[in-house]
Amino acid sequence: MNTETESKPDTLALTFAAWLCRLWLAVRALQTGIEKFAGTEKASADVMIDGAPNSYGMEVETVDKFYALSNYHGVPPSMAETFSKEPLIPGFFLPIYDKVLGPALLVLGLTILLGVASRTSLFLLGVLYVSLTWGLILIGGQQGNSGVAWLAAHMILIVWALYLAPYNKLCLLKKW
Numbered sequence: 001m002n003t004e005t006e007s008k009p010d011t012l013a014l015t016f017a018a019w020l021c022r023l024w025l026a027v028r029a030l031q032t033g034i035e036k037f038a039g040t041e042k043a044s045a046d047v048m049i050d051g052a053p054n055s056y057g058m059e060v061e062t063v064d065k066f067y068a069l070s071n072y073h074g075v076p077p078s079m080a081e082t083f084s085k086e087p088l089i090p091g092f093f094l095p096i097y098d099k100v101l102g103p104a105l106l107v108l109g110l111t112i113l114l115g116v117a118s119r120t121s122l123f124l125l126g127v128l129y130v131s132l133t134w135g136l137i138l139i140g141g142q143q144g145n146s147g148v149a150w151l152a153a154h155m156i157l158i159v160w161a162l163y164l165a166p167y168n169k170l171c172l173l174k175k176w
Contacts, residue, residue, distance in 0.1 A: 014167035021161035022112055022168060028154070029109030029125060036102030039071030040064065074101030079139070086138050097131075104128055115171035119162060126158040 044061045046053035075083065075098045083089055108128065111121040129151050136147040161168075 018164035018168040026109045026113035029105045033102050033105030037067045037072050074098040082139050117173040118171050119165050129154050
């Protein structure tokens with residue numbers, strides 16, 4: 001057996017691993033940012049029987065999801081009220097965070113996907129997730145605790161992606 005080849009890392013596999021971490025984190029950040037612009041529209045219609053509206057007054061309600069700038073909420077309104085009552089969150093901070101969160105997720109997701117200053121982008125995404133974790137810890141309860149666990153998994157992926165940075169090919173501003 002050749003011990004020299006056993007001690008060398010499989011750079012192709014590590015490059016693929018770096019790309020997969022980068023892709024997953026980018027898609028997650030991008031879609032989370034896009035979802036900040038989601039809204040729903042409810043409509044009701046008569047239930048059709050044999051192609052004609054029923055005579056019993058039965059209706060079916062549909063809910064359609066759509067995206068628009070007017071739907072934007074960085075922090076969901078139900079959580080914003082909870083956060084506004086939290087004494088450890090300064091009153092001026094929540095409106096700023098509400099406005100910045102969605103665009104920050106979109107920008108960081110795009111820069112990670114394209115490999116623009118990947119290390120810095122990954123670090124900033126990690127800082128953003130730490131801030132989300134802090135907020136969820138403050139509100140506590142089941143929603144907060146499960147969210148913290150999800151964000152911990154994201155942080156592990158970010159740390160792993162940063163660890164794989166030397167193998168992350170196809171990057172712009174690779175040093176950063």
